[in-house]
Amino acid sequence: MSRRLPVYILLDTSGSMRGEPIHSVNVGLQAALSAMRQDPYALDSVYLSVVTFDIEARELIPLTPLSDVQLSEITAPQSGATFLGAALRLLIERVDRDVKKNSKDVKGDWRPLLFVMTDGSPSDLQAYRDAIVEIKKRNFGSILACAAGPKAKKEALLELTDRVVALDTMDSAAFNGFFKWVSDSVSIGSSSNGLTEQVTLPPPPPEINVVM
DSSP states (O other): OOOOEEEEEEEEOSGGGTTHHHHHHHHHHHHHHHHHHTOHHHHHHEEEEEEEESSSEEEEEEEEEGGGOOOOOOOOOSSOOOOHHHHHHHHHHHHHHHSOOOOSSSOOOOOOEEEEEESSOOSSHHHHHHHHHHHTTSOOSEEEEEEESTTOOHHHHHHHOSOEEEESOOSHHHHHHHHHHHHHHHHHHHHTTSOSSOOOOOOOOTTEEEEO
16 A cells, blocks of 8 residues: 555634635635546545534544545534634544554655634634644644635734735635645645655745735
8 A cells, every 4th residue: 555645624614604705615625626636646645634613623524535535515604613723633633543653664654734724713722722732743744724814813823834825805716726726735745755844835826825
């Protein structure tokens, strides 16, 4: 069996995402999945997991071979909090359970990639900060966070990673641009075979602003 590249996507599904934003997320994610499946390197090595978070965190898709991923429609509640800390805690549990480590006889998985998208800020801020300490021990190949829309708190995401991008709007063009970048980044990660250094991401599309 070839070594796997685990890819985790954490998506905000809180009440503020209801309507056009969550519809655009569904369309963009489907397009990204289709694009990744066109890449033979990604198809051979990528395993994908999707976690959603609002008043609770859910594993929408457990770590699954890219060719076998079946996306169901993601929905958002009428209202509710943004428990990003709970999502990171669930992610830690799944990484510890599912990502195969190197042993004396067997090569483990490549370093995982993590993509996080939110249109707000963590409602469980202390749990979020506690989880960040543990996330940084898990040796991710790259962590990319997206602050979607004007109410997203970039400062909170910068505590998680120095790779933060922003979407000025929350329409389909913006989300499509973000998810295309995700798929391009995954393709680069799969073709570079999870090298020990951080994955070099491609330039973002014009809909995306890099937060310095």
